[in-house]
Amino acid sequence: MGDADNADYKESNIEIFDTVDEVKVTAIVLAAGKGSRMHSDIPKQFMTLGDYPVLYYSLKAFQDSPVDDIILVTGEDYVEYCRNDIVDRYNITKVRKIVTGGAERYDSVHNGLIAADGAKYVLIHDGARPCITQKIITDSIDAVKIYSACTVGVPVKDTIKIVDEDQMGVDTPDRSRLWQVQTPQSFNRELLLTCYDGLAHDKCQVITDDTMIVERYSSVRTKVIMGAYENLKITTPEDLKIASNFLKKDVDTKMVK
Ligand SMILES: Nc1ccn([C@@H]2O[C@H](COP(=O)(O)OP(=O)(O)OP(=O)(O)O)[C@@H](O)[C@H]2O)c(=O)n1
Numbered sequence: 001m002g003d004a005d006n007a008d009y010k011e012s013n014i015e016i017f018d019t020v021d022e023v024k025v026t027a028i029v030l031a032a033g034k035g036s037r038m039h040s041d042i043p044k045q046f047m048t049l050g051d052y053p054v055l056y057y058s059l060k061a062f063q064d065s066p067v068d069d070i071i072l073v074t075g076e077d078y079v080e081y082c083r084n085d086i087v088d089r090y091n092i093t094k095v096r097k098i099v100t101g102g103a104e105r106y107d108s109v110h111n112g113l114i115a116a117d118g119a120k121y122v123l124i125h126d127g128a129r130p131c132i133t134q135k136i137i138t139d140s141i142d143a144v145k146i147y148s149a150c151t152v153g154v155p156v157k158d159t160i161k162i163v164d165e166d167q168m169g170v171d172t173p174d175r176s177r178l179w180q181v182q183t184p185q186s187f188n189r190e191l192l193l194t195c196y197d198g199l200a201h202d203k204c205q206v207i208t209d210d211t212m213i214v215e216r217y218s219s220v221r222t223k224v225i226m227g228a229y230e231n232l233k234i235t236t237p238e239d240l241k242i243a244s245n246f247l248k249k250d251v252d253t254k255m256v257k
């Protein structure tokens, strides 16, 4: 799909996404990644932080929050582990379904979105962000009811450089306009599903989050609300140490059994 087609898609897409009356809010927690940048034997979301798997912290945060229910998305090989050793073991009763993810993060989100039937709003969260707070969740719920598409984020602290293929600097954007985007990202579910239809025709894009999908395939603008610097994503080994510090827990690269 070219840019002209995208413009048509955006035009035809305005205000068609408000047909669910019940104000049900579902959290979609993503745990189907392989964690290749962590270079470990098991996916990072199942490593041990304190006495719990990394994934437990996000699930517990949503369990204790005002969301109505939770859809957990994980890899085929980890469905039983998630059910028995996390959801049942720690009594995360709001988990309504455990579904399998896909090859890319956006495939996993799409599977979660389909499973979240009946929800008016969805909060999509990386299971690899264990330091999420109740304030971030409630602020996201309040914001999505106003804006339909939101993300939490924090202003960048460093100067950001755009480089070319030889790693030579080509530009230095104005830092006052740059935010580092986190999760949860919250959406009117019908809006995001419609935007995913657009993506299905245009798979050559590099998609790193869901607000990009709304920006590209609808005319809706996304709202960025304040998250927290502590709400980091565990991506590489040093992130585990930082998260363990924030949560005041020890780390272990094995699974909790
Ligand atoms: N196909 C995928 C890829 C990612 N995720 C989830 O999306 C979140 C953010 O992704 P990322 O940090 O990139 O996780 P991985 O894909 O596991 O890591 P890497 O890119 O290093 O392989 C994580 O909670 C991850 O489990 C997912 O559910 N399905």
Ligand SMILES: C[C@](O)(CO)[C@H](O)COP(=O)(O)O
Pocket: 105, 126, 180, 181, 182, 183, 208, 209, 210, 233, 235
């Ligand atoms: C969605 C996200 O967490 C926002 O920062 C991030 O883009 C996920 O990227 P990843 O490459 O899947 O870690």
